[in-house]
Amino acid sequence: MRDEGGSTGPGRRHERLLGRAELGAELGERATLVQFSSAFCQPCRATRRILAEVAAMVEGVAHIEIDAEDHLALVRELAVEKTPTVLVLDAAGRIVRRAAGMPRKADVIAALGAAV
Structure with missing residues (x-):
């Protein structure tokens, strides 16, 4: 997984804040794993399982899955390509x-x- 800092350098955090309004669910107390999926995506199923396991293992971490086709504006804004x-x-x-x-x-x- 890569830093989201872009040209500002590694370790810098992206300033775009995402919350309930954009994601449709509450953020985790400590962190949130957001997964963009599509209906016929085979790797999405395995990713869902992995992220759900990690969220269950680490206290305060939530997993939110978003159907990319139903949230095209957010997909475009965040440059989700696949x-x-x-x-x-x-x-x-x-x-x-x-x-x-x-x-x-x-x-x-x-x-x-x-x-x-």
Whole structure:
């Protein structure tokens, strides 16, 4: 999973805040794993399982899955180009990491370190 800092350098946090209004669910107390999926995406199912397991393991972490087709404006705004795409948000809703494709569980756990 990569930093969301862009040209501002590694470790810097993206200033866009996401919350209930954009995501349709409450953020986790410590961090949130946001998954953009589509109906016929095979890797999305495995990603859902991985993220749900991590959220259950780490206290204060929520997993929110978003149907990309139903949220096209948000998909465009966040430059989501394929599914699954996973965003790691800190407690305030800042994007601190993102990855496209099915992540490994160890990488998700490591990425949470940037959020908490």
